[in-house]
Amino acid sequence: MGRTRTPVVSGWFTEDGPEGGGFRLLGTRCSACTAVFFPREDAYCRNPRCPGGGLLAEVPLSPRGRVWSYTDGRYRPPAPYASDPDAPWEPYTLVAVELEAEGMVVLGQTAPGVTVAELAVGMEVEVVGGVLNEDADTGTVWTTWQFRPTGGAA
Amino acid sequence: MSADIAVLGAGMHPWGKWGRSFVEYGRAAARTALADAGLEWADVQSIVGADTVRSGYPGYVAGATFARALGWQGARVTSVYAACASGAQAIGAARAQILAGLADVVLVVGADAAPKGFFAPTGGDRPDDPDWLRFRVLGATNPAYFALYARRRMAVYGDTPEDFAQVKVKNAAAGALNPLARYRKPVTAEEVAQSAVVADPLRLLDICATSDGGAALVLSSMDFARSRGVGDPVRIRAVSTVTPTYPRTVLDLPDIATDSVTAVPPAPGSFRASIARAAYEEAGLGPEDLSLAEVYDLSTALELEWYEDIGLCAGGEGAKLVREGATALGGRVPVNASGGLASFGEAVPAQAIAQVCELTWQLRGAAGDRQVPGARAGITANQGLFGHGSAVVAVR
Incomplete structure (x- = not known):
C-alpha cells in the first residue's frame, strides 16, 4: 500500500513557503485591523476593536522565534493523541x-531528539516540517510542525 | 458595591475515588448543606446545578438531576457549565436570582465522578474543537500547560523546584487537618522531589489529582436570614465571572497559541489578575483586607502565580511568600487552609463551591484544627478552561 503524506490539520502549515521559504506555519491576517490569527480564523476577526469589513487573508508566520517555555510528556497522553x-x-x-513580528506565542512539539535538556527560555528556534504519526492501516x-534550535545564542 | 447575600448552609461529600455516581455525591452534599442551614429541601425555591461533562446527559442538566434525586418539589431549576468555573457561575446565578427578588432561598450543588489519570477530551473526530486538537496534534495534557508556566517562572523569576515543593508541603499539612480531604497525610519536600516527573519540571506530587466529590451551599437573601434568626451570617459580597480581554497574551488551556498583539496592545496585568480585581471592586475591599484565600492549585507552581494575581505580593514574589510561611496556617494570610487541590484533587464542578464552603467554615470560626484565627474576609479564585473567571469574596 502506498503511503500518503497528509497534514494533521489542513491549512495550518505549508511545506513550500513564499519565496522558496520552505516550511512555514500559516495563519490569517485581518485586512481591516492587521490582527493575526493562529490557528487561522477564516470566518471572522476576533479583535473586538476591529472596525469591521475586512477580509481574512492567509499569511505565513515568522519561521523563527524564541523559546517562551518548554516541557515534556513523560506519560502517554490519552486519545486522540x-x-x-x-x-x-x-x-x-x-x-x-514567541514570534516577535506577530506578537504571539505558538505551541509545538520539538523535532525528534530535541529534549528539554537542550532548550532554554530565550533560545532561538525555527519551525520545520515533521511526522506526527503513521497510520499503518491506511498508509497515512x-x-x-516542529521546532528545533537554530544554534543561535539565547 | 452590590448587596450581600447570606450563606445559610454549607456541605460537602468527602473527596476521594468512591466509584459511585456524581448524583450521590451531590445529593449527600445538598442534604448536609440543608441540615447545616436548618432548612428542609421543600423550603428551597430554586436549585442551581453546576454541570459535569463526564457523566453523560444527567451531568449536562445537573440542576434537574439533583432536584430529581432530592425529590421533585417544583423549584425553579438552572444548570450551568463553565469548566472549572462552573461552581462560581452556579453561585453567581443563585445570587442574581436572590438579588433580583426571584427567590429567597437557593440551593447550589456541584459534584463529579472523575476518571483516573489525565483528563481527556470528548470522544469522536472533532477537528474544530481546540480541546480535541491540542491532544491530537500536540499531546498537550493539562499538566503540560502547568509545566510550561512553572518553567517560565523558573526562567523569569528564579523560582526553583524546591519552592514549588514547599507549596505541596504546606497544603498537605493543612489537608491532614481536614476530614473532607482525599489526601490526609503530611508530605515532605523529599517525597515531592522523589516523585516521578510527569511534565518537566513538575513531578507527580506537584500536580493535583482528579477526584470524586460534591459540594453544596444554601444561599438566601439577608432578609430571609434575619427572618430565620440568623443575624450575622457569612455573606457573599462579590462573585466575579469575567472573561479575558483581547489580546490574551498568556498561553492557556486548551489553546495552541496566544492572541497576536499586532492590532491592539495588551491590557496591563494577566487574565487571572483581572478575575480577582473584578471581585475586589465589586466587594469594595482589597487584598490587604483578606484573612485567607482559597486558590486553584492545579499545580504547586500555579499557586505561587495566584499569590501574585490576587495581590498578596508583587509579580515574581510568590516563592518568597511561601518560603517565609506567610501563606501557611499561622502565617499572615493563609492560602488553601482547606488543603487545596493538593489535598482534595479536582472534582471540576464541585471545586469552586467547595472553596466557598471552606471560607464559610473559616468565617464562622468552625474550621477546627485548621481555623484561621479571627477570620473576617476571604477570597476564592479559580479559572475555567476556554476563558472563565471565577472568584468569590465572602465576609463576616
Whole structure:
C-alpha cells in the first residue's frame, strides 16, 4: 500500500513557503485591523476593536522565534493523541515559541531528539516540517510542525 | 458595591475515588448543606446545578438531576457549565436570582465522578474543537500547560523546584487537618522531589489529582436570614465571572497559541489578575483586607502565580511568600487552609463551591484544627478552561 503524506490539520502549515521559504506555519491576517490569527480564523476577526469589513487573508508566520517555555510528556497522553499502546512510551518535548513580528506565542512539539535538556527560555528556534504519526492501516503519514534550535545564542 | 447575600448552609461529600455516581455525591452534599442551614429541601425555591461533562446527559442538566434525586418539589431549576468555573457561575446565578427578588432561598450543588489519570477530551473526530486538537496534534495534557508556566517562572523569576515543593508541603499539612480531604497525610519536600516527573519540571506530587466529590451551599437573601434568626451570617459580597480581554497574551488551556498583539496592545496585568480585581471592586475591599484565600492549585507552581494575581505580593514574589510561611496556617494570610487541590484533587464542578464552603467554615470560626484565627474576609479564585473567571469574596 502506498503511503500518503497528509497534514494533521489542513491549512495550518505549508511545506513550500513564499519565496522558496520552505516550511512555514500559516495563519490569517485581518485586512481591516492587521490582527493575526493562529490557528487561522477564516470566518471572522476576533479583535473586538476591529472596525469591521475586512477580509481574512492567509499569511505565513515568522519561521523563527524564541523559546517562551518548554516541557515534556513523560506519560502517554490519552486519545486522540496517536501512540502504539504496545510500544514503550517515548517522551516528547513541547515548546512554546514567541514570534516577535506577530506578537504571539505558538505551541509545538520539538523535532525528534530535541529534549528539554537542550532548550532554554530565550533560545532561538525555527519551525520545520515533521511526522506526527503513521497510520499503518491506511498508509497515512500525518505531518505536522516542529521546532528545533537554530544554534543561535539565547 | 452590590448587596450581600447570606450563606445559610454549607456541605460537602468527602473527596476521594468512591466509584459511585456524581448524583450521590451531590445529593449527600445538598442534604448536609440543608441540615447545616436548618432548612428542609421543600423550603428551597430554586436549585442551581453546576454541570459535569463526564457523566453523560444527567451531568449536562445537573440542576434537574439533583432536584430529581432530592425529590421533585417544583423549584425553579438552572444548570450551568463553565469548566472549572462552573461552581462560581452556579453561585453567581443563585445570587442574581436572590438579588433580583426571584427567590429567597437557593440551593447550589456541584459534584463529579472523575476518571483516573489525565483528563481527556470528548470522544469522536472533532477537528474544530481546540480541546480535541491540542491532544491530537500536540499531546498537550493539562499538566503540560502547568509545566510550561512553572518553567517560565523558573526562567523569569528564579523560582526553583524546591519552592514549588514547599507549596505541596504546606497544603498537605493543612489537608491532614481536614476530614473532607482525599489526601490526609503530611508530605515532605523529599517525597515531592522523589516523585516521578510527569511534565518537566513538575513531578507527580506537584500536580493535583482528579477526584470524586460534591459540594453544596444554601444561599438566601439577608432578609430571609434575619427572618430565620440568623443575624450575622457569612455573606457573599462579590462573585466575579469575567472573561479575558483581547489580546490574551498568556498561553492557556486548551489553546495552541496566544492572541497576536499586532492590532491592539495588551491590557496591563494577566487574565487571572483581572478575575480577582473584578471581585475586589465589586466587594469594595482589597487584598490587604483578606484573612485567607482559597486558590486553584492545579499545580504547586500555579499557586505561587495566584499569590501574585490576587495581590498578596508583587509579580515574581510568590516563592518568597511561601518560603517565609506567610501563606501557611499561622502565617499572615493563609492560602488553601482547606488543603487545596493538593489535598482534595479536582472534582471540576464541585471545586469552586467547595472553596466557598471552606471560607464559610473559616468565617464562622468552625474550621477546627485548621481555623484561621479571627477570620473576617476571604477570597476564592479559580479559572475555567476556554476563558472563565471565577472568584468569590465572602465576609463576616
